[in-house]
Amino acid sequence: xxxxxxxxxxxxxxxxxxxxxxxxxxxxxxxxxxxxxxxxxxxxxxxxxxxxxxxxxxxxxxxxxxxxxxxxxxxxxxxxxxxxxxxxxxxxxxxxxxxxxxxxxxxxxxxxxxxxxxxxxxxxxxxxxxxxxxxxxxxxx
Numbered sequence: 001x002x003x004x005x006x007x008x009x010x011x012x013x014x015x016x017x018x019x020x021x022x023x024x025x026x027x028x029x030x031x032x033x034x035x036x037x038x039x040x041x042x043x044x045x046x047x048x049x050x051x052x053x054x055x056x057x058x059x060x061x062x063x064x065x066x067x068x069x070x071x072x073x074x075x076x077x078x079x080x081x082x083x084x085x086x087x088x089x090x091x092x093x094x095x096x097x098x099x100x101x102x103x104x105x106x107x108x109x110x111x112x113x114x115x116x117x118x119x120x121x122x123x124x125x126x127x128x129x130x131x132x133x134x135x136x137x138x139x140x141x
Contacts, residue, residue: 007112011062017133030065050117
């Protein structure tokens, strides 16, 4: 994996607006840069959203962060990879995959890590707004 990317784009349960205990982990190691967007579509999987890559006509809203201490990055990302279901038994299919993406941020583009859903999506409701937090609050479908 590319080691020179020290940002992460969070669109689901790790966002500050979800108010889950895991956010304290994020806020301990990362500094919030602001809200950004990535081309793609979001789906409601029940307890979490699933993102799949898309084109510029559909955007996923999320929060962009950078690591506070670069020497912590590999350790912190290993913990997040575990949380996101990337670390599986041999022969298992990871729930998500982490890839570099271009995040639309403050009238420019920055490269960040993002977790894409890594399995099939069948008959799951689409989150049309692309904003999981707003969707969970009943603001956007």
